[in-house]
Amino acid sequence: xxxxxxxxxxxxxxxxxxxxxxxxxxxxxxxxxxxxxxxxxxxxxxxxx
Amino acid sequence: xxxxxxxxxxxxxxxxxxxxxxxxxxxxxxxxxxxxxxxxxxxxxxxxxxxxxxxxxxxxxxxxxxxxxxxxxxxxxxxxxxxxxxxxxxxxxxxxxxxxxxxxxxxxxxxxxxxxxxxxxxxxxxxxxxxxxxxxxxxxxxxxxxxxxxxxxxxxxxxxxxxxxxxxxxxxxxxxxxxxxxxxxxxxxxxxxxxxxxxxxxxxxxxxxxxxxxxxxxxxxxxxxxxxxxxxxxxxxxxxxxxxxxxxxxxxxxxxxxxxxxxxxxxxxxxxxxxxxxxxxxxxxxxxxxxxxxxxxxxxxxxxxxxxxxxxxxxxxxxxxxxxxxxxxxxxxxxxxxxxxxxxxxxxxxxxxxxxxxxxxxxxxxxxxxxxxxxxxxxxxxxxxxxxxxxxxxxxxxxxxxxxxxxxxxxxxxxxxxxxxxxxxxxxxxxxxxxxxxxxxxxxxxxxxxxxxxxxxxxxxxxxxxxxxxxxxxxxxxxxxxxxxx
Numbered sequence: 001x002x003x004x005x006x007x008x009x010x011x012x013x014x015x016x017x018x019x020x021x022x023x024x025x026x027x028x029x030x031x032x033x034x035x036x037x038x039x040x041x042x043x044x045x046x047x048x049x
Numbered sequence: 050x051x052x053x054x055x056x057x058x059x060x061x062x063x064x065x066x067x068x069x070x071x072x073x074x075x076x077x078x079x080x081x082x083x084x085x086x087x088x089x090x091x092x093x094x095x096x097x098x099x100x101x102x103x104x105x106x107x108x109x110x111x112x113x114x115x116x117x118x119x120x121x122x123x124x125x126x127x128x129x130x131x132x133x134x135x136x137x138x139x140x141x142x143x144x145x146x147x148x149x150x151x152x153x154x155x156x157x158x159x160x161x162x163x164x165x166x167x168x169x170x171x172x173x174x175x176x177x178x179x180x181x182x183x184x185x186x187x188x189x190x191x192x193x194x195x196x197x198x199x200x201x202x203x204x205x206x207x208x209x210x211x212x213x214x215x216x217x218x219x220x221x222x223x224x225x226x227x228x229x230x231x232x233x234x235x236x237x238x239x240x241x242x243x244x245x246x247x248x249x250x251x252x253x254x255x256x257x258x259x260x261x262x263x264x265x266x267x268x269x270x271x272x273x274x275x276x277x278x279x280x281x282x283x284x285x286x287x288x289x290x291x292x293x294x295x296x297x298x299x300x301x302x303x304x305x306x307x308x309x310x311x312x313x314x315x316x317x318x319x320x321x322x323x324x325x326x327x328x329x330x331x332x333x334x335x336x337x338x339x340x341x342x343x344x345x346x347x348x349x350x351x352x353x354x355x356x357x358x359x360x361x362x363x364x365x366x367x368x369x370x371x372x373x374x375x376x377x378x379x380x381x382x383x384x385x386x387x388x389x390x391x392x393x394x395x396x397x398x399x400x401x402x403x404x405x406x407x408x409x410x411x412x413x414x415x416x417x418x419x420x421x422x423x424x425x426x427x428x429x430x431x432x433x434x435x436x437x438x439x440x441x442x443x444x445x446x447x448x449x450x451x452x453x454x455x456x457x458x459x460x461x462x463x464x465x466x467x468x469x470x471x472x473x474x475x476x477x478x479x480x481x482x483x484x485x486x487x488x489x490x491x492x493x494x495x496x497x498x499x500x501x502x503x504x505x506x507x508x509x510x511x512x513x514x515x516x517x518x519x520x521x522x523x524x525x526x527x528x529x530x531x532x533x534x535x
Contacts, residue, residue: 010171013171016173028165029166032163033157044128
């Protein structure tokens with residue numbers, strides 16, 4: 001996945017079919033939650049340590 | 050109670066106060082900033098003006114850092130219920146546990162999840178789904194505030210529960226009675242508006258800072274104008290909401306209002322409004338006070354001669370610490386009126402056509418930039434210290450709520466928190482300041498096709514960008530000089 005800090009790829013995204021855009025949305029959503037979950041577990045282990 | 054246990058309790062309270070004060074700064078900012086970003090992206094999609102997208106990009110970076118620090122410090126807060134306040138968690142858990150779980154679920158699944166789409170997803174999901182993600186993040190910040198304020202309000206005005214045989218607070222007939230406890234609607238409105246105002250004054254302060262450097266900067270003008278509209282329109286609403294919240298507090302937590310007002314004595318024929326003074330809880334009086342007769346009764350009862358009870362009607366062991374509550378309340382109210390003053394000043398400047406070149410207005414807005422943070426912390430201190438000496442108002446004492454920990458254990462974790470928080474959040478805050486110091490400009494961190502230089506030159510003289518896989522990074526039919534003003 002390419003990080004797009006420019007947020008300039010709106011047209012690129014709009015050119016994709018809807019199912020693909022929704023799929024990407026789901027994938028990024030799941031990954032974001034997974035990353036935060038890892039951070040939460042890290043803090044939990046630190047506090048329990 | 051031994052001295053060790055007392056010390057552990059005091060340290061646990063300091064630790065909670067320290068961590069929540071750090072934490073509260075970030076959601077107070079991100080709640081408002083999420084909505085500001087939603088408005089900016091919505092305006093960009095509606096008008097097509099690149100200026101709104103530039104501002105969106107500018108503030109998105111700030112939001113991402115503030116949000117990350119808010120979530121991380123919030124995770125620590127929730128764990129602390131188990132480490133230092135296990136007795137409270139055990140007894141009140143059946144009521145507050147589910148509500149806090151909803152808050153965490155909201156923070157994870159709405160805010161954090163869709164923030165990822167906001168940051169990484171534009172070229173994957175397209176503009177409309179990206180905007181939907183922005184709206185869901187803004188909604189998430191609000192829903193998150195809803196649940197956590199419901200929990201806090203239940204601790205202030207507990208309803209809808211029954212006491213179990215084991216001393217636990219158990220859900221009663223309806224969860225709605227717990228969630229919508231008597232102080233919750235007032236606290237929710239007052240706190241969320243405070244978050245919006247906090248953000249508005251940060252945005253206004255940053256806009257003012259850049260206007261002082263270059264009053265022609267269109268981006269600085271737009272953000273300053275939007276922030277000053279918020280100040281002018283929302284500050285009066287906030288003062289009204291605060292007044293309503295105060296009347297609700299008088300009804301349900303009278304000793305908190307007595308402490309806020311510095312009323313050690315009852316006033317059967319109308320209570321004075323003490324503007325300033327030094328509360329002395331030993332002597333039960335406010336020293337060197339400056340007061341206006343009967344105005345407190347007028348504000349709180351809408352009758353100058355209405356009787357108001359004082360702390361002399363409350364057992365000493367149930368009194369909150371008056372000095373802290375008295376002064377934190379005045380700091381909050383003072384800043385609220387200063388915000389109103391700046392908002393009115395901006396209206397005058399707008400009417401005179403001097404919104405963007407009135408240097409003193411910009412200096413005042415710059416000084417007021419962080420004022421929202423001070424006000425929300427002062428307000429939080431007022432409501433939390435005013436609830437003392439109880440965690441669950443009138444039902445469970447703070448002294449009976451802490452974990453059976455030794456003082457050295459709490460002191461060690463407190464020291465670790467202080468070091469880690471100042472290091473991690475100090476760096477984060479410094480980075481936010483750095484981002485806000487950057488001048489907002491056209492094509493904020495963005496580039497148009499061809500501006501990036503060659504992607505492959507094959508050892509020859511650099512030519513224009515050759516990346517057929519990427520569409521134009523900005524719509525070609527949209528003139529870059531189509532800027533919004535004023």
